[in-house]
Amino acid sequence: MRIAIDAMGGDHAPKLIVEGALEAANQFTDTHLILVGDEAVIKPLLAGKTYSNVSIHHAADMISAEDEPVRAVRRKKDASMVVAGRLVREGEADAMLSAGNTGALMATGLLIVGRMAGIERPALAPMLPTIDNTGVLALDLGANMDAKPEHLLQYAIMGSLYREKVHGISKPRVSLLNVGTETNKGNELVKETYHLLEAAPIHFTGNVEARDVLQRNCDVLICDGFSGNILLKAMEGTAGTIFAELKTAFGSSWLTKLAAAIMLPRLRQLKQKMDYKEHGGAPLLGLNGLVVKCHGSSDVVAVKNAVRQARLAIQNNLIASIAAEINKK
């Protein structure tokens, strides 16, 4: 297995990305990691050690957070992210990871790695937090703003296979994000999608309301990119606001500071539960190869976890399984 890692993308790149890759290389000796980026910058980070399963693939340029995604991918042919995508397309790597510019990574997926035959729109599929700490795979979370029922059907098939192949869940419960649990609820998009999902080769468990997502009553949550973004950011914003208010409340007197001292470990745990960044990388599904988006703030553990995730997807033939299922239809 060969996994290409964009060593130059992310808030802590290249240092923590490279360190994370080295830890992964240590742990997963059957996996070859290709660090893509500026050799002059990466080499010193290897700290003189040589790993038989780590190599550097030089890429002179890089895409920044400020770059306009599509233009950057088209013009910066030597950017680390684009080069990593090319390694996947040309079969020199089985997967790529990047913690860089999300829009640019989606463009790299579409323009460099390429869409899978039969897939109309690839989807970004992060894990949303759930209160039992296991998470739910949600797609699409922003790759495709104007989805059609057929796109949502493909998301359901891809998401279900991902949960099965990568997370080992048999018969993952697939639900549709909606404004009510009844069959006839929602806008035209979800009403039509509902019927498609009923007939699909998945374990469709009906509609889920936004207020119940945290309770994890499904394993895969299907939504269009616009509503999915509203859902994710509303959850994030509400949790962030409450924790900020709690911090102020706990800091207001010596007595409340005492209460804070008592509650601190439990509050930390709760905050962590609500943090969707804790749940590893988000695959971009529907491409001719595996592309995993790591959070911009990824550290050593995040990179190692993303490698673990990509490795499982490769071992269990995720991409081939998706292609087979999509082309059956």
Next chain:
Amino acid sequence: MRIAIDAMGGDHAPKLIVEGALEAANQFTDTHLILVGDEAVIKPLLAGKTYSNVSIHHAADMISAEDEPVRAVRRKKDASMVVAGRLVREGEADAMLSAGNTGALMATGLLIVGRMAGIERPALAPMLPTIDNTGVLALDLGANMDAKPEHLLQYAIMGSLYREKVHGISKPRVSLLNVGTETNKGNELVKETYHLLEAAPIHFTGNVEARDVLQRNCDVLICDGFSGNILLKAMEGTAGTIFAELKTAFGSSWLTKLAAAIMLPRLRQLKQKMDYKEHGGAPLLGLNGLVVKCHGSSDVVAVKNAVRQARLAIQNNLIASIAAEINKK
């Protein structure tokens, strides 16, 4: 001013609805309140007192929470909600309030009170909580699932006038719910709407992301009914889950119970801040008269506040102002 109150709708109807109406009658002596419902049930609740500005309008039937909205409104011609709507349509009341079945109230608005000329789709406009406790008027929150840009434009005009006339805000800041703050973000619906709002006779302040709604960076939030519902319920569900987890955490030992005792007043305050039920009734805008939806769990204070709100809208000619602005275009 005459305000019709559906005395039979809501979790605490008729008792708390009638009590709330009596308190309002006491406070607002210039306002005549018409209690619509079963006279045999309502009369004893007046406790022998006579109010010169309270009357009972008998309605033999009622719509329950379980009734199928449109069918119930069509068939139950003597239901208290339907009769209250008829009083508005026939000019016998200037406004109506109900804490009953939301879907049925929207149907009453459309089928009994009637759409305002020039308005394509009425909108339900509750206040969402904000952390500074002032709230933001959001519309549409579920009346219209498949909105067009022109509908969103009308929501913006109506919402802006409501904030001005009822809440006394001059130049209310109107924002569009979107996935990013940049002009070119979002799906086709919001991209087109953005341009319409730029040209509209309102103070348009651009896009707002779901994560920033609680920070109250606008006075009116424009969204389609589907996304609006996702936003509201995601906020509600996240806050509810965090408070439930906090409760468990605070209850886990005698030491954490001590911390809970210290923090209780502050936690209560925070919980109240996050509760959208605290922010009064939600007007249904775009009808030939004022219809206010009170929360199902409305108590005496909620009913009194809804009367206050309706009174301000009547005094300041809300409906006529909306009609004038809509027909200018």
